[in-house]
Amino acid sequence: MEEIAKYNGIINEIKEILQTARQNVARQINTEILTAYWNIGRIIVEYEQQNNARAEYGCQTLREISKVLSQEFGKGFSVSNIQFMRRFYQTYQMQQAVSAKLSWSHYCELLSISDPDKRSFYEKEAVNSGWSVREMKRQIATSLYERLLLSDGKTNKETILALAQHGIEMITPSDIIKDPYVFEFLGIPEAKPVMESELEKALVGQIEKFLLELGRGFMFVGTQQRVTLNNTHYYVDMVFYNKPLRAYVLIELKTVKLLPEAVGQLNMYLNYYAAEVNDPDDNPPIGIILCTDKDSVGAEYALGGLSNNIFASRYTYVIPKKEELIAQVEAVLKEWRELQKED
Numbered sequence: 577m578e579e580i581a582k583y584n585g586i587i588n589e590i591k592e593i594l595q596t597a598r599q600n601v602a603r604q605i606n607t608e609i610l611t612a613y614w615n616i617g618r619i620i621v622e623y624e625q626q627n628n629a630r631a632e633y634g635c636q637t638l639r640e641i642s643k644v645l646s647q648e649f650g651k652g653f654s655v656s657n658i659q660f661m662r663r664f665y666q667t668y669q670m671q672q673a674v675s676a677k678l679s680w681s682h683y684c685e686l687l688s689i690s691d692p693d694k695r696s697f698y699e700k701e702a703v704n705s706g707w708s709v710r711e712m713k714r715q716i717a718t719s720l721y722e723r724l725l726l727s728d729g730k731t732n733k734e735t736i737l738a739l740a741q742h743g744i745e746m747i748t749p750s751d752i753i754k755d756p757y758v759f760e761f762l763g764i765p766e767a768k769p770v771m772e773s774e775l776e777k778a779l780v781g782q783i784e785k786f787l788l789e790l791g792r793g794f795m796f797v798g799t800q801q802r803v804t805l806n807n808t809h810y811y812v813d814m815v816f817y818n819k820p821l822r823a824y825v826l827i828e829l830k831t832v833k834l835l836p837e838a839v840g841q842l843n844m845y846l847n848y849y850a851a852e853v854n855d856p857d858d859n860p861p862i863g864i865i866l867c868t869d870k871d872s873v874g875a876e877y878a879l880g881g882l883s884n885n886i887f888a889s890r891y892t893y894v895i896p897k898k899e900e901l902i903a904q905v906e907a908v909l910k911e912w913r914e915l916q917k918e919d
Contacts, residue, residue: 610676613660617666667687682699693740696741704743705743721739722905723896727755744792746820749887752825759786759891760892761789762778776829779829793818793819794816799813801815803845810845812826812845822858822859823858823861825862825863833868833869838865839888850884861884865886866890866891
């Protein structure tokens with residue numbers, strides 16, 4: 577063992593070199609694949625434009641290309657994949673707009689999104705957050721884009737453009753809020769009654785997926801974090817730290833609808849963290865109450881006038897119906913347009 581220990585330093589240094597080399601090779605291969613597929617798409621589009629090919633002849637062309645390339649180069653050249661290459665070029669006609677941080681599988685998922693603003697949002701956020709393909713598919717399936725647009729109830733064209741151009745910008749506390757949060761990964765039936773302690777335990781058991789749902793930059797601090805005031809102990813359900821905002825995020829879990837006393841309790845915790853826990857470089861802590869439902873009028877009165885940043889959001893155990901969320905976004909946008917006309 578002592579003999580092995582003597583060489584640990586040099587072995588670790590060699591490991592780092594090899595790992596870095598592998599990562600560089602993987603990035604280079606990915607870049608070359610994206611470049612090749614983009615150029616294949618360009619060649620097909622230019623050929624079709626020159627020949628004004630009708631749809632049936634266009635399909636025949638793709639079938640012939642697929643047959644020859646599959647025979648010579650193996651898998652990856654099915655008709656559907658070649659169609660994606662054509663769409664890849666049509667969507668990103670400036671090759672510089674293609675991010676080497678994303679794989680071809682990422683782009684195949686993105687190309688399935690017809691709305692350009694929505695597609696741009698998921699692309700930017702996949703790059704910013706380093707999503708795997710699986711993580712990105714979950715965010716698309718749970719309608720993250722629509723949930724963010726509905727979170728503050730002020731959806732307008734500027735909000736849509738900001739999300740499309742930049743992804744989620746971590747500037748203000750409200751930027752991290754979603755409504756609703758989706759905990760489908762817990763596998764809890766929607767109608768099953770759950771105690772707050774059980775919900776907390778389930779979320780901790782799936783902490784990586786919970787962090788993905790919370791968003792970029794969250795670090796888990798712990799559960800049942802003690803707050804002592806006048807020799808009385810209180811406990812915050814879950815505490816996180818958000819690195820981009822440089823702020824503690826305190827989460828209270830409620831298996832009932834939003835109640836005013838929950839707001840008062842969380843406000844007390846935030847005051848304590850600001851005075852006793854925060855470092856000089858930390859921003860004021862943020863509080864989130866996750867509840868099964870919130871009455872908008874009641875929530876407005878309960879949360880209004882507070883100096884601390886406290887937000888209330890619903891959570892659900894099932895993936896929201898995308899059509900309903902899109903309809904809600906369109907309704908808010910319609911209301912906003914009508915207000916613009918009045919002004």
